[in-house]
Amino acid sequence: MSAEERRESVIRAATTEFARGGYYGTSTEAIAKRVGVSQPYLFRLFPGKKALFLAVAQRCMEDTIRTFEEAAKGLEGEEALRAMANAYTKVIAEQPERLLMQMQMYVTVGAAEQAGDPELGEAVRSGWMRLWDTVHLPLGADTDGTTTFMAYGMLINCLVAMGFPPEHRVWEGLYPQARLEGRLEK
Amino acid sequence: MSAEERRESVIRAATTEFARGGYYGTSTEAIAKRVGVSQPYLFRLFPGKKALFLAVAQRCMEDTIRTFEEAAKGLEGEEALRAMANAYTKVIAEQPERLLMQMQMYVTVGAAEQAGDPELGEAVRSGWMRLWDTVHLPLGADTDGTTTFMAYGMLINCLVAMGFPPEHRVWEGLYPQARLEGRLEK
DNA sequence: CTAGTTAGTGATTGAGTACTAACTTACTCG
DNA sequence: CGAGTAAGTTAGTACTCAATCACTAACTAG
Numbered sequence: 001m002s003a004e005e006r007r008e009s010v011i012r013a014a015t016t017e018f019a020r021g022g023y024y025g026t027s028t029e030a031i032a033k034r035v036g037v038s039q040p041y042l043f044r045l046f047p048g049k050k051a052l053f054l055a056v057a058q059r060c061m062e063d064t065i066r067t068f069e070e071a072a073k074g075l076e077g078e079e080a081l082r083a084m085a086n087a088y089t090k091v092i093a094e095q096p097e098r099l100l101m102q103m104q105m106y107v108t109v110g111a112a113e114q115a116g117d118p119e120l121g122e123a124v125r126s127g128w129m130r131l132w133d134t135v136h137l138p139l140g141a142d143t144d145g146t147t148t149f150m151a152y153g154m155l156i157n158c159l160v161a162m163g164f165p166p167e168h169r170v171w172e173g174l175y176p177q178a179r180l181e182g183r184l185e186k
Numbered sequence: 187m188s189a190e191e192r193r194e195s196v197i198r199a200a201t202t203e204f205a206r207g208g209y210y211g212t213s214t215e216a217i218a219k220r221v222g223v224s225q226p227y228l229f230r231l232f233p234g235k236k237a238l239f240l241a242v243a244q245r246c247m248e249d250t251i252r253t254f255e256e257a258a259k260g261l262e263g264e265e266a267l268r269a270m271a272n273a274y275t276k277v278i279a280e281q282p283e284r285l286l287m288q289m290q291m292y293v294t295v296g297a298a299e300q301a302g303d304p305e306l307g308e309a310v311r312s313g314w315m316r317l318w319d320t321v322h323l324p325l326g327a328d329t330d331g332t333t334t335f336m337a338y339g340m341l342i343n344c345l346v347a348m349g350f351p352p353e354h355r356v357w358e359g360l361y362p363q364a365r366l367e368g369r370l371e372k
Numbered sequence: 373c374t375a376g377t378t379a380g381t382g383a384t385t386g387a388g389t390a391c392t393a394a395c396t397t398a399c400t401c402g
Numbered sequence: 403c404g405a406g407t408a409a410g411t412t413a414g415t416a417c418t419c420a421a422t423c424a425c426t427a428a429c430t431a432g
Contacts, residue, residue, distance in 0.1 A: 001409080002408090003409070006409085021210070022208055022210060022293060023211070024208060024210035025297050027390085028390065028391085029390095037411095038412080039389095039390090039391095040391075040410090041410055042391095044410080049391090100296060103289070103292065103293045104293055106344050107208060107289045107290055107347050108208075109349050110205075110206050111206055114206060121348070121349050125349065128356070132356070143359060147358075147359055147360065148337070151334070151341035154337065154340040154341045155333070155340045155341075158289075158292050158340045161293050161295060162292050163311065164311060173330055173333055174333065187379080189379070213418080214419075214421090215420090223379095223381095226382085226420095226421075226422075226423090227379080227381075228420095230380080234420080235420065374432090375430100376429105376430085376431085376432105377428105377429085378429080378430095379426105379429100380425105380427085381424105381426080381427100382423105382424095382425085383422105383424090383425100384421105384423085385421090385422080385423100386419105386420100386421095387418105387420090387421105388420105389416100389418080390415105390418105391414105391415085392415080393412105393414085393415100394411105394414105395410105395411080395412080395413100396409100396411070397408105397410080397411095398407100398409085399408085400405100400407080401404105402404095402405090
């Protein structure tokens with residue numbers, strides 16, 4: 001397997017591990033095991049653990065932005081909103097680790113910046129702004145609507161992180177299709 | 187100082203440290219240093235690091251619940267909503283570590299449960315439900331309103347975690363008094 | 373005074389972890 | 403074939419960190 005392909009599979013494996021344990025709670029060995037490669041080899045593919053986390057965070061942001069872009073393509077206003085909500089519901093069901101990884105990157109910014117490493121914070125904030133604009137545009141530049149949409153998204157992220165099962169009443173009124181289709185998984 | 191008083195100051199110090207670094211990113215030595223006590227002594231006051239984190243998490247939930255209870259006391263509907271929003275704004279400005287600690291406990295649930303430790307998850311979920319009910323009641327049992335209120339709260343938590351400065355445009359429309367009074371601090 | 377308790381410390385240990393260095397295998401191209 | 407290169411491993415280092423142990427100083431009750 002080429003180094004580039006390996007890097008790709010490392011990013012996928014690291015997403016799962018970092019999503020669960022966060023930056024400090026995840027060992028490079030756990031990531032290597034999941035990839036099926038020796039732990040030192042990770043340091044050939046990435047300069048260090050921080051760089052790997054950053055790569056995962058950026059990938060995670062890009063994926064989410066692309067999810068919304070594709071969902072809202074050609075739509076506007078209410079229709080675009082529903083399409084994006086549906087798309088997010090699908091992510092909840094099929095790739096909850098992407099939501100958890102988002103949470104993990106948010107809470108890691110503070111520690112990184114205190115440690116004198118502004119890179120992650122800058123990447124996360126700029127990613128957030130791009131995400132925000134991605135939603136803002138198809139909603140017809142409705143700022144309140146965009147804020148509300150993002151707010152619901154963050155609530156969902158938190159509920160997923162807390163481990164509420166899909167049939168729990170906290171999900172009432174939140175993207176109901178997720179419950180009806182019964183696809184939310186732990 | 188009595189053991190009980192010490193435990194209290196340990197919880198306060200640990201809140202600050204855990205808020206910044208999370209469970210895995212915070213050493214017991216850092217907490218002990220902040221308290222002004224030797225590191226081994228922490229283990230006289232708490233059975234272990236996990237127990238300390240749990241104590242901090244529970245305290246954090248109780249404080250937030252009490253904040254809303256007191257703010258909404260004697261009020262109903264729209265008035266209660268505004269009072270609770272104002273109260274939260276004050277927390278953002280004066281005790282941002284409480285918001286960060288909330289985020290940290292949410293994202294730590296997954297790792298704890300995978301490690302075969304359901305205690306934190308149960309405490310967090312039950313705390314969330316109590317918080318939810320605390321908001322739900324004064325809003326006149328308006329479920330949608332409660333969900334929206336909680337959603338905005340989670341969005342705010344995330345923005346604080348990401349380190350957006352108070353004058354940044356992402357805060358537009360979010361608890362505007364926070365910006366106007368210029369009290370949001372890093 | 374003495375026996376016991378309470379608050380607290382210094383030294384240490386054992387496990388885990390990010391990262392490095394040196395080596396090996398397999399494939400490619402002249 | 404033979405040289406180079408790209409992918410990957412084994413072994414090891416330096417360090418951090420939660421937790422334990424054995425100890426001490428101050429106070430308190432009989």
